[in-house]
Amino acid sequence: MGLKYVCNGASCMCDQGSAPSTLDVSSQNTIVIQEKLMATEDDITFNNPFGNCKIKNNYPCIPDIKTKWDDLSSTVLGKNKKVLLENSELTCAVGGKIKITDSLQTGSKIVIFDNYSPPVVTPLKKEILSVNWKNNDLENEIDSANIGDKVSLVVETKNYNEGETVVIVIDEANGKNIKSNTKLVKFSGEVNADGFAILKEEISIENEN
Incomplete structure (x- = not known):
């Protein structure tokens, strides 16, 4: 060369x-x-x-x-x-x-x-790949809960940086509030090295008439 x-x-x-x-x-x-x-x-x-x-x-x-x-x-x-x-x-x-x-x-x-311009770097799109309910000890995935049970969320992300905060807001379910006098419940947690955020702000499912 x-x-x-x-x-x-x-x-x-x-x-x-x-x-x-x-x-x-x-x-x-x-x-x-x-x-x-x-x-x-x-x-x-x-x-x-x-x-x-x-x-x-x-x-x-x-x-x-x-x-x-x-x-x-x-x-x-x-x-x-x-x-x-x-x-x-x-x-x-x-x-x-x-x-x-x-x-x-x-x-x-x-x-x-030619007229030079630096290559354009397109930022990677951040995505939430999945959101799964877990039981109190985070060992089992659940699709339903009874009154009084404590539940948490595990969120799988894509293109989030380690340590970045993810916030998930849960709206009322089936016309009933998840917590008393609360239409929305906010979960937050940090993304780990594997791209998962463990949202450990556990809530108790409450009965509301």
């Missing part, structure tokens, strides 16, 4: 720094590879740059870039910007040499010349 192109967010390291950084591509916003903006010789900005500088007595790194990248591709983008390759290097005026450690190109060189 040859040398890889460099993408937005590529990992970089300065030989005088104490930590890696990532490249921020801002020189163009129309040309992408694998849904990431392609870097050019004009991209010299780094996110959280390189920790502490050895030359500056381990003070925080403040890159001083006065030149463009070396060892560029012969590929030229709009406005005569040459493309970075994984072996491109950049010299900091303080004395460090910046190299690319991971270009983030993960596949073939399929370059899209």
Whole structure:
């Protein structure tokens, strides 16, 4: 496949720094590879740059870039910007040499010349898959209860996060209130790692004339 192109967010390291950084591509916003903006010789900005500088007595790194990248591709983008390759290097005026450690190109060189917009991430739809009545000790599923029995709910969910709260509201049954002077009863509980919420707010079925 040859040398890889460099993408937005590529990992970089300065030989005088104490930590890696990532490249921020801002020189163009129309040309992408694998849904990431392609870097050019004009991209010299780094996110959280390189920790502490050895030359500056381990003070925080403040890159001083006065030149463009070396060892560029012969590929030229709009406005005569040459493309970075994984072996491109950049010299900091303080004395460090910046190299690319991971270009983030993960596949073939399929370059899209178009107006770029990030892929749309559609949130997963949260669903209640089932709601089942359980007896007092949650051991058995029930479909009926007698006056005085205590009941609880077990709810199976989909696309809820662990620890998220589920609320179930039960309306009156067969024209009678579940509890005295109460048309609605609210159960709530947290979703566990298996996607189930155990609603342990037990209620007693009451008789009402």
